[in-house]
Amino acid sequence: MSELFDPILAAGPVQAAVSDVAWLQAMLDAEAALARAEAEARVIPAKHAKRIADACAAEFYDAVEIGRAATGIGNPVGPLVKALTARVAESDAAAAGSVHRGATSQDILDTAAMLVARTALRELLGQLESCADRLALLVADHACTPQVGRSLLQQAVPITFGFTAAGWLSAIDSASERVSEVRDHLAVQLGGAAGTLASLDTAGPDVLAAFARHTGLAEPVLPWHTDRTRIADLTGALATTCGTVAKIARDITLLAQTEVGEVEEVAEGIGGSSTMPHKRNPIAAVLATAAAAQAPGLAATLYSTAAQEYQRAAGSWHAEWHPLTELLRTTGTAVHWLDTSLTRLRPHPRRMRENLTATGGLLMAERITTALTPAIGRLAAHEAVTECARRHTATGADFTQLLTDHPVLQQHLDRRRIQSLLAPTGYLGSATTFIDRALAAHRRRPVNSPARATDEHRHVDHTADTARQRGISATTPEVADRIPVRRTITDQPGPPTEPAEISHRADTSTRSSEAHHRSDPVADQPGPPTQPTEISYRADTSTRSSEAHHHGDPVTERPATPLDPVAVHYRTDGPADGVPILLANSIGSDSSIWDDYVNPLVDNGFCVIRHDMRGHGDSPVPAGPYRIEDLGADALDLLDRLGAEQAHIVGISLGGMLGLWLARQHPTRVRSLTVCCSSAHPGNRQMWIERAAQARADGMEAIADGSLTRWFTPAWRMTHPHRARALRALTADTPPEGYAACCELLSEFDLTPDLSEITTPTLVISGADDNALPPEHGRLIADGIPRARFEIVDRAAHLGTVEQAPQFLELIRNHLRENS
Numbered sequence: 001m002s003e004l005f006d007p008i009l010a011a012g013p014v015q016a017a018v019s020d021v022a023w024l025q026a027m028l029d030a031e032a033a034l035a036r037a038e039a040e041a042r043v044i045p046a047k048h049a050k051r052i053a054d055a056c057a058a059e060f061y062d063a064v065e066i067g068r069a070a071t072g073i074g075n076p077v078g079p080l081v082k083a084l085t086a087r088v089a090e091s092d093a094a095a096a097g098s099v100h101r102g103a104t105s106q107d108i109l110d111t112a113a114m115l116v117a118r119t120a121l122r123e124l125l126g127q128l129e130s131c132a133d134r135l136a137l138l139v140a141d142h143a144c145t146p147q148v149g150r151s152l153l154q155q156a157v158p159i160t161f162g163f164t165a166a167g168w169l170s171a172i173d174s175a176s177e178r179v180s181e182v183r184d185h186l187a188v189q190l191g192g193a194a195g196t197l198a199s200l201d202t203a204g205p206d207v208l209a210a211f212a213r214h215t216g217l218a219e220p221v222l223p224w225h226t227d228r229t230r231i232a233d234l235t236g237a238l239a240t241t242c243g244t245v246a247k248i249a250r251d252i253t254l255l256a257q258t259e260v261g262e263v264e265e266v267a268e269g270i271g272g273s274s275t276m277p278h279k280r281n282p283i284a285a286v287l288a289t290a291a292a293a294q295a296p297g298l299a300a301t302l303y304s305t306a307a308q309e310y311q312r313a314a315g316s317w318h319a320e321w322h323p324l325t326e327l328l329r330t331t332g333t334a335v336h337w338l339d340t341s342l343t344r345l346r347p348h349p350r351r352m353r354e355n356l357t358a359t360g361g362l363l364m365a366e367r368i369t370t371a372l373t374p375a376i377g378r379l380a381a382h383e384a385v386t387e388c389a390r391r392h393t394a395t396g397a398d399f400t401q402l403l404t405d406h407p408v409l410q411q412h413l414d415r416r417r418i419q420s421l422l423a424p425t426g427y428l429g430s431a432t433t434f435i436d437r438a439l440a441a442h443r444r445r446p447v448n449s450p451a452r453a454t455d456e457h458r459h460v461d462h463t464a465d466t467a468r469q470r471g472i473s474a475t476t477p478e479v480a481d482r483i484p485v486r487r488t489i490t491d492q493p494g495p496p497t498e499p500a501e502i503s504h505r506a507d508t509s510t511r512s513s514e515a516h517h518r519s520d521p522v523a524d525q526p527g528p529p530t531q532p533t534e535i536s537y538r539a540d541t542s543t544r545s546s547e548a549h550h551h552g553d554p555v556t557e558r559p560a561t562p563l564d565p566v567a568v569h570y571r572t573d574g575p576a577d578g579v580p581i582l583l584a585n586s587i588g589s590d591s592s593i594w595d596d597y598v599n600p601l602v603d604n605g606f607c608v609i610r611h612d613m614r615g616h617g618d619s620p621v622p623a624g625p626y627r628i629e630d631l632g633a634d635a636l637d638l639l640d641r642l643g644a645e646q647a648h649i650v651g652i653s654l655g656g657m658l659g660l661w662l663a664r665q666h667p668t669r670v671r672s673l674t675v676c677c678s679s680a681h682p683g684n685r686q687m688w689i690e691r692a693a694q695a696r697a698d699g700m701e702a703i704a705d706g707s708l709t710r711w712f713t714p715a716w717r718m719t720h721p722h723r724a725r726a727l728r729a730l731t732a733d734t735p736p737e738g739y740a741a742c743c744e745l746l747s748e749f750d751l752t753p754d755l756s757e758i759t760t761p762t763l764v765i766s767g768a769d770d771n772a773l774p775p776e777h778g779r780l781i782a783d784g785i786p787r788a789r790f791e792i793v794d795r796a797a798h799l800g801t802v803e804q805a806p807q808f809l810e811l812i813r814n815h816l817r818e819n820s
Contacts, residue, residue, distance in 0.1 A: 615738020
């Protein structure tokens with residue numbers, strides 16, 4: 001034991017199970033069980049067994065002294081039996097003569113090894129279950145979050161982060177299953193001097209059977225003094241588990257590299273460097289890797305001890321004790337640190353998408369070749385695409401344009417088709433099917449560990465603000481209901497939806513040391529945004545039914561209850577104690593569309609909260625379709641995490657619909673409502689369904705072109721070309737599944753019958769030139785909500801809050817003043 005290194009390399013609940021005290025108690029438990037078994041078989045009197053058992057508590061003995069004395073006999077059982085006999089003799093000299101009857105040292109030490117292993121494996125299984133549960137939620141939450149698949153450390157083809165995590169989940173489940181199988185076959189050892197139990201006469205088999213019952217271990221067919229299969233099986237299960245941990249931890253460290261940046265571990269006070277202030281190391285994954293790296297050497301030693309002589313070994317048996325203890329210890333440490341890493345893990349969906357485009361489309365070259373093969377043959381297609389790829393690499397020329405202009409290819413593919421083929425999310429193969437299978441297999445697994453009955457091994461929370469997390473088995477009814485049933489609209493299948501436990505950044509704080517409630521008026525013109533504070537929390541999961549039902553629509557399948565909230569990405573600006581304002585974005589955008597509003601609102605003392613809705617920006621992308629209840633649950637969970645009992649809600653388009661739903665369903669949480677360029681019933685269901693199908697099939701490029709014309713007037717686009725291109729890119733970067741799932745939401749959204757029930761002070765603003773949701777939609781909302789006010793802003797199309805920010809800001813500011 002090392003006080004210097006053990007907190008790092010001997011961490012987690014397994015450590016106590018393999019301590020010297022644990023080993024000592026296990027040997028004493030074996031002696032007590034042996035006495036009870038012999039009493040049951042009438043080999044010794046029952047009162048002797050009781051006297052012996054009463055003396056079998058580790059606190060009565062000095063492990064250090066027993067260890068020193070063990071050098072005389074070559075194992076610690078001899079001196080322990082001597083000390084036990086002496087203690088029993090103090091109260092009953094006759095009973096002392098029954099101590100260790102018929103057994104040899106190896107019987108007691110091997111049985112103790114099995115007892116130590118059983119306890120250690122119970123703790124290990126609890127940790128593995130925790131890892132698996134976290135991964136199952138991560139898989140479902142990011143089922144459709146696009147990511148680069150990598151082969152030989154190079155970009156290969158697109159996958160999803162949910163698919164990556166599904167591989168981790170399946171591996172952990174397999175390791176857990178193997179550990180459970182080995183634990184079930186741990187057996188007692190009892191053979192006496194050479195395995196025949198001659199000193200027990202004919203009672204030997206009866207004592208062996210009773211000994212197994214009293215220890216709770218399996219009864220072997222015969223003693224296994226020199227048959228070390230059980231040790232080898234245990235070694236294999238532990239080494240395999242370490243290999244699984246090492247693979248996952250290595251992936252996490254690679255994905256967390258600065259140049260990759262697709263995940264990070266986020267927790268207060270971790271991951272720093274003694275010399276480089278900028279470092280944010282994935283330290284839990286690093287430590288998991290370090291612990292797991294010790295397993296191969298320990299396993300090799302244990303395998304080498306299997307060749308044991310005759311009926312009792314001379315040295316090989318003795319060589320097992322230390323490496324077995326260390327292998328249990330290091331496996332427990334590795335799994336502990338992996339569980340900690342998964343607790344801290346924060347994926348970065350936006351960075352994953354950036355990496356998908358890093359090669360300028362070369363990632364999809366295989367798909368172009370495949371599409372051309374029927375027309376011109378595989379070799380010709382391969383050569384033409386390779387030529388374009390090499391020219392792109394050599395010159396930096398646009399890969400799409402090179403493909404479009406190639407004389408062989410242009411006869412078969414136009415630019416729009418090429419753009420569609422280059423959309424990464426259209427080339428995911430059977431990823432969603434495999435995700436479904438991994439989650440289904442996880443649900444079917446039995447509960448492996450008694451430790452699952454408590455939360456003590458599940459709560460490893462290292463985030464800045466204390467986030468709640470429930471630690472229950474994925475196979476209990478409660479968590480089984482949380483593993484999702486896939487929901488589909490028309491024939492657009494997708495993987496299941498479920499929240500992941502995602503850690504975000506540190507604690508809420510003020511924008512500056514001077515931030516506080518101020519009475520100075522809001523600035524007349526929007527200014528540049530303040531530097532945001534990204535906030536940390538973990539989504540609290542709750543139960544839901546796993547059964548789906550139809551809502552009178554033959555093409556739509558939905559679960560019976562709303563989804564759990566997902567851990568949406570968000571940021572806050574302004575004083576932490578300021579009145580909260582939640583700004584909600586439109587479909588196909590993210591929280592950055594509110595940048596112009598941050599400083600003016602913060603300067604008036606508000607705490608401005610912006611979040612990317614699920615499937616958008618840097619938030620997870622679970623499979624669709626989504627419902628307004630899902631977006632509402634995300635928003636309410638966010639407010640809960642920030643301790644905001646009430647907030648002003650300001651939303652545009654889909655964000656405005658979210659505000660309407662919140663005001664109707666949770667009026668006490670909404671201080672005031674501002675609905676911009678929105679509708680209570682966007683209508684045209686078929687159009688939304690077709691747009692969802694287009695996003696999934698062809699990607700977002702064509703949709704981005706259409707969005708730009710709907711969002712802004714021609715005059716604005718002409719006078720603001722750079723901003724227009726940036727906002728087009730924002731839509732093009734939106735995950736297709738997130739966009740499609742929200743289209744499906746819009747296809748069914750109708751809050752018109754509920755408008756009269758909304759009592760929240762409401763301002764409705766429409767753009768005069770909004771062709772997507774014309775002013776009539778806004779007027780309908782205002783007419784339906786009692787005492788709502790309606791305003792129209794000239795020269796504003798659908799994203800009027802961007803196009804005419806000063807006018808919208810003035811109206812919003814006045815409404816907030818009236819209701820603060």
